[in-house]
Amino acid sequence: MNHSDQNSKQSKKKPWYADGLQFTCTQCGDCCSGEPGFVWVDQDEIDAMAEAMELSSAAFEKRFIRQVGTDRSLVEYPDGDCILLDPETRKCSVYQSRPIQCRTWPFWDSNLKTKRDWKETCEVCPGAGVGKVYSFEEIERARKEKSV
């Protein structure tokens, strides 16, 4: 086998999750809280969340968005909880208009890189690894929506 055959064979090799993965959200809110992190958003996502909260985009941005270098992220409470997570109900205040990064969890690049990464994801998210089976195509669609 020459090198180019070998390369094309490698590039055709499907990832370890080719048979699909399970996920059913229990709505526990853990992925929106805990360790500090970032939820990266663009203007369209800001506009959609602002509309859901019946605020102007400028007012929404002032209260809920922080600038990180050249990018923008949702503000967090000091304990790491997302600013849009209702502290009493533990539900997202803009669920129907939540950002892509939240919609595509747990099928992120970083969670799918290796089996071990997925195993760690299942340890922090009680919905990952159980319930509904997502096909390889569905996972890839989510993963490619945004690199996280």
Ligand code: SF4
């Ligand atoms: S941690 Fe998992 S199960 Fe809990 S709300 Fe987030 S996605 Fe759903």
